[in-house]
Amino acid sequence: MIPDSTGTDTVPHTVFRFPGWLFGPTLLSLFLIWDLIDRRISTRNKQKYRPFPLPTPSERKYHTSNVSIVIPTVDTDASFTTSLCGFLGNKPLEIIVVTIEGEKYRVQELVHNATVQKFRSPQTAVKILTVPHANKRDQLVCGINASKGDIVALVDDDAFWSRENLLLTLLAPFQRDDVGLVGCAVTSYIPDHRKSSTAITPWEVAAIRLRGTRHGSMKSAYATDGGINFCVSGVTMLVRGEILRDHEFQDAFIHDLWMGKKQNSGDDTFVTRWVLFQHHRQNHRHRNNELEQVQLNGEITQCQHQGQLGDQSAIPKNNINGLDSSSTGISSPVSTAISGRKQWKLGMQLTPESEVGTSIMPDSRFAGQLKRWYRSGLRHRLMCLFYEPGAVAMFHTCPYMTRKMVEGMLNPILLPLRMYALYETCRVWPLLGFLVLIWKFTWYTHSLVNFVNEYPWASRYWWAAVLVDHLYLVSDWYCWMTLGTEAWMTRRKVDQDHQAPDPENDRNDGDHDEPHGEEYNSIAGLCVNDPAASELDQSSGTRQQDWKTGLDLMTASA
Numbered sequence: 001m002i003p004d005s006t007g008t009d010t011v012p013h014t015v016f017r018f019p020g021w022l023f024g025p026t027l028l029s030l031f032l033i034w035d036l037i038d039r040r041i042s043t044r045n046k047q048k049y050r051p052f053p054l055p056t057p058s059e060r061k062y063h064t065s066n067v068s069i070v071i072p073t074v075d076t077d078a079s080f081t082t083s084l085c086g087f088l089g090n091k092p093l094e095i096i097v098v099t100i101e102g103e104k105y106r107v108q109e110l111v112h113n114a115t116v117q118k119f120r121s122p123q124t125a126v127k128i129l130t131v132p133h134a135n136k137r138d139q140l141v142c143g144i145n146a147s148k149g150d151i152v153a154l155v156d157d158d159a160f161w162s163r164e165n166l167l168l169t170l171l172a173p174f175q176r177d178d179v180g181l182v183g184c185a186v187t188s189y190i191p192d193h194r195k196s197s198t199a200i201t202p203w204e205v206a207a208i209r210l211r212g213t214r215h216g217s218m219k220s221a222y223a224t225d226g227g228i229n230f231c232v233s234g235v236t237m238l239v240r241g242e243i244l245r246d247h248e249f250q251d252a253f254i255h256d257l258w259m260g261k262k263q264n265s266g267d268d269t270f271v272t273r274w275v276l277f278q279h280h281r282q283n284h285r286h287r288n289n290e291l292e293q294v295q296l297n298g299e300i301t302q303c304q305h306q307g308q309l310g311d312q313s314a315i316p317k318n319n320i321n322g323l324d325s326s327s328t329g330i331s332s333p334v335s336t337a338i339s340g341r342k343q344w345k346l347g348m349q350l351t352p353e354s355e356v357g358t359s360i361m362p363d364s365r366f367a368g369q370l371k372r373w374y375r376s377g378l379r380h381r382l383m384c385l386f387y388e389p390g391a392v393a394m395f396h397t398c399p400y401m402t403r404k405m406v407e408g409m410l411n412p413i414l415l416p417l418r419m420y421a422l423y424e425t426c427r428v429w430p431l432l433g434f435l436v437l438i439w440k441f442t443w444y445t446h447s448l449v450n451f452v453n454e455y456p457w458a459s460r461y462w463w464a465a466v467l468v469d470h471l472y473l474v475s476d477w478y479c480w481m482t483l484g485t486e487a488w489m490t491r492r493k494v495d496q497d498h499q500a501p502d503p504e505n506d507r508n509d510g511d512h513d514e515p516h517g518e519e520y521n522s523i524a525g526l527c528v529n530d531p532a533a534s535e536l537d538q539s540s541g542t543r544q545q546d547w548k549t550g551l552d553l554m555t556a557s558a
Contacts, residue, residue, distance in 0.1 A: 024424020
């Protein structure tokens with residue numbers, strides 16, 4: 001007690017000061033608690049996931065004969081014939097292959113391969129279309145507008161469908177009328193001759209490890225709020241035709257810009273974002289002027305395509321494809337916005353029967369592929385959180401997906417904090433820091449052992465799996481520094497065309513570099529049919545032979 005000036009005793013005032021040496025251990029403890037809670041939530045949600053049941057034949061709303069498969073391809077690999085066999089084995093309505101003019105004969109040879117002929121079904125039409133320049137989005141729109149199916153499957157040329165009932169399994173979610181997009185699990189396709197410790201490369205091991213870590217998080221995200229941990233894989237995605245054929249979707253899809261550059265990659269992120277959140281665009285602050293521009297701009301709504309559609313100069317300006325919208329059932333962007341937007345749902349069929357394989361790069365091209373994936377992911381998060389639909393609107397639709405995206409955005413900040421907290425803990429409280437390191441090491445080693453047991457022929461390059469697991473230490477910073485780079489990096493022809501566009505096709509405003517002219521119109525999605533193979537199952541003159549005749553002609557010419 002301390003007497004004051006009046007002689008009475010007083011209690012001294014003390015200010016609590018948080019010990020500085022406790023800051024590191026406290027911060028580390030908070031991170032550990034958060035990780036444990038998040039992992040528990042993820043595990044619990046993953047257990048809640050239920051796949052879509054297969055309907056009986058009498059209850060089935062869609063059959064494989066209602067599906068059009070659209071495959072964009074450039075620098076096509078010889079393994080494309082194996083992919084085609086898997087597609088044909090599922091007996092879709094049609095397969096539409098879209099390539100560039102300079103590679104149509106290469107694609108034609110692969111399509112006419114004798115092995116493919118064995119899987120040929122009379123009920124499946126096969127078409128080959130071409131566009132002037134290599135751009136995946138332009139190629140997809142070209143194939144979409146040529147398709148007839150109620151459901152359109154957007155498939156990569158390196159996708160492998162190993163089961164004949166895969167398409168039926170993926171159609172099951174469409175039993176619900178509100179499902180607009182269906183995705184599946186994607187695995188790494190390794191040919192049997194490469195499943196050997198002497199043949200496998202570190203790049204392939206890294207790719208296998210990277211793809212395998214995503215399956216559990218997809219189940220957890222979908223079971224939580226109907227969203228996904230990132231986006232539906234573009235290796236194989238099924239979309240309702242009415243969504244893809246919508247004029248506003250195609251215009252936004254083709255003219256999607258990032259830092260003034262037209263996007264070539266990121267098609268899967270765009271489709272996922274559109275299907276999940278396009279209903280928020282009705283009141284979007286950036287869209288009212290754009291809809292008016294679509295209605296008034298006669299340049300983009302008037303299409304001419306000499307030779308294929310004839311003179312289209314008399315097309316009304318509110319009619320993009322020269323077709324009466326009332327007869328096609330496809331409404332214009334303006335009428336769609338006025339009448340309101342349907343909120344579509346996502347359907348994730350994550351079962352072994354619905355798994356799709358995809359080839360992986362056995363060499364350093366995989367590094368370029370990784371760069372493209374990470375950049376596309378960062379752009380996707382930025383678009384969702386800050387532009388369309390925005391963090392608030394996105395949270396109303398998919399709160400768990402929104403939280404995960406925010407965490408992904410904060411990784412460059414949180415990672416240094418975690419490392420600092422661990423360093424401070426080891427410095428002031430070595431025993432606690434040592435226990436944390438042992439726990440982390442034990443958990444990670446268990447995961448790595450499971451991977452090696454699943455792929456014993458990959459054990460020789462276990463270190464490649466370790467490296468790809470910790471790539472996040474530098475990938476976020478690299479993506480931020482190269483965010484404006486638009487390159488495919490694994491398809492030489494794509495990057496060549498993107499870097500050196502035809503100057504005659506450039507617009508005066510310099511904003512876009514999409515192809516123009518008689519062969520292709522980017523808004524209408526018009527493209528050139530390969531005269532020798534556009535309708536391989538129909539005989540309509542000497543330029544359109546059926547499958548067998550086309551094969552015989554090629555054999556004779558050889």
